[in-house]
Amino acid sequence: MNNTFKEIQSITIIGKGNVAWQYNNAIVNLGINVNCISSRGEIKEEELKSDLIIIAVLDKAIEEVAGKLRIKDSILVHTSGTVDIEVLNKIADNYGIFYPLQTITKGIQINFSDVPLCIDANNEKALASLIHLAKRLTDKVYEINTSQRKELHLAAVFANNFTNHLLGISKQILERENIPFDIIFPLINQTIEKAKRNNPFDVQTGPAKRQEMAIMESHKSRLDDDEREIYEILSRKIIKKQDSLKDNK
Amino acid sequence: MNNTFKEIQSITIIGKGNVAWQYNNAIVNLGINVNCISSRGEIKEEELKSDLIIIAVLDKAIEEVAGKLRIKDSILVHTSGTVDIEVLNKIADNYGIFYPLQTITKGIQINFSDVPLCIDANNEKALASLIHLAKRLTDKVYEINTSQRKELHLAAVFANNFTNHLLGISKQILERENIPFDIIFPLINQTIEKAKRNNPFDVQTGPAKRQEMAIMESHKSRLDDDEREIYEILSRKIIKKQDSLKDNK
Structure with a gap:
């Protein structure tokens, strides 16, 4: 159904590490503009006016970074294999997981088409939007729950x-x-x-x-x-x- | 020098396990006839009239099997990564090691051209003969001493x-x-x-x-x-x- 799905056309990545760098490269390759911002210091509301906000920071910093955000309509995701999806539930109405199952090193660009992307979301519409984006990035898209992740x-x-x-x-x-x-x-x-x-x-x-x-x-x-x-x-x-x-x- | 080297043209393999099976296949592929015999029971002297005798049995059985042999001019080798070369020194004048550095499963034929063969011998002539044969089997031939092996x-x-x-x-x-x-x-x-x-x-x-x-x-x-x-x-x-x-x- 068309009304349950929104194509992601703008993306903000929070973080400066390996995963942020890889996602940035792969997404720019799709022709989507990416707004990259640092997790340090204040994050302004106008910097978060993207369809998708990706928190790509160390696991232990995710909750703190999320706490600094004011999210309205965007989907908010983190990229961790271990942190609960629920740390995002007070921050955004639409949230999820965008977890790349790969060993990622900054500077060595990965062929993303071979990286399994593990997706989860708190509602069907967000899930459909995330899976649509993921499938543009890789052939290997998996819908997984928290325990599986x-x-x-x-x-x-x-x-x-x-x-x-x-x-x-x-x-x-x-x-x-x-x-x-x-x-x-x-x-x-x-x-x-x-x-x-x-x-x-x-x-x-x-x-x-x-x-x-x-x-x-x-x-x-x-x-x-x-x-x-x-x-x-x-x-x-x-x-x-x-x-x-x-x-x- | 020509007189320090003898081309191996006939081979006896003692053993019925994975390594014996793989060596047999690879050597037959070279057009060399192989005489395969069991390590159990008596081994007759006429069965050992090959240029090369390969003992391809479990490590713990090598010394016992070697003890049953009467070797004259042949080169005698075993295929173990751990057993001393010297267990062969009372059995033959020319002896050595023919150790394949690979995980070998019976029934799954290996592409031998990619298997590193590790060679050692007690004299230059035997070494040259073994290396010559090894190079016909694989591009990866290494001369190694006991400690390296x-x-x-x-x-x-x-x-x-x-x-x-x-x-x-x-x-x-x-x-x-x-x-x-x-x-x-x-x-x-x-x-x-x-x-x-x-x-x-x-x-x-x-x-x-x-x-x-x-x-x-x-x-x-x-x-x-x-x-x-x-x-x-x-x-x-x-x-x-x-x-x-x-x-x-």
Whole structure:
């Protein structure tokens, strides 16, 4: 129905960080003008006369920034994977979430057409408007509720943040013997592709999965304390998970 | 020098597992005949009249299998990332390592041209012969000593086995909210590409890196005990590593 939907034609982004920068670039590419403002200091009412206001600041600052706003007809969204949608409910009649499920670094422009955008809103009209804009930015638009969004963010921590730290350790180990990091890239590629095409637990390999205790002891003797702690707990969890899979068969 | 090098023209593979299967396929593709034999039971001397004997069995069985062999002129190798080269020194005059740095699953044929092969040998002639064969199998041939090989295997455990387990947890978390695993694939791809192009520690993101304690507490409340233990230790290690990087700047 036409009257339940309003096309977003002007946008204000509040924030100066990575997400603000990426959204700004992607939206300008659509031919939509963007008004970028800082979250610091006073925000004037006339700066907020856009169809959509995007708060793109650190999670812990969202509520404070929102509290400084006077919103009339605009839709107000934040971009966080963890902050409740309800922190916006006293600020605007139409509000929602515009959460990009991607690791975002300022200065490295992302191909937004491949970024999953996770959308939520407090009413159907705002939802339809946000989804319409999102679909102009990317092929991957997902309508998600608060609980799903938080679970997504958590899954992303394991798949991105923790994985990245393990790859850092892998590089650190190789450097001790002057081995170039790229020797291990084919292995990493294959690991990821195999994990995507299967349930990762079903294609687990390695000494922990095979419970090769002698190899694990020898490995631990080569690690520093921090590496060893991670090695021990992940090996233990792999053994436990693989045992539980066997029991269920 | 021509007299220091012998082209390998016949090969015996001992073993029936994943690595044996992959080597068999890749070597047959070169037009070299392969004699595949089981490591169980007696192994007759006439079955070992090949230029190269590859022991491709579980690490813990290598020494026992080697002990059953009578080798004359052949080169004898094993394929392990962890077992000492010296377990072969009483068995053969020419011996070495033919270690594929890849996660190998039986039945899923690998494109061997992209598998790094790590080669070691007890003398120059055997080394030259092994490298010559390896270069026919793959563009990525590395001459590595025992210490490097063990470090490689260890780095592979972090980059493959542990990463795979984390991706399994990521999927498990998403399933609790009926979210398809593939929503997170663009994030995984970007994480890996960024980690390869940088020192992963330098491009770390996430709540632990930013020391967002409230988010981490909220995350932990959504996890089961095993997931939470991993979450806690990896978050702690990320914080510690990022602090040490700051201190060094």
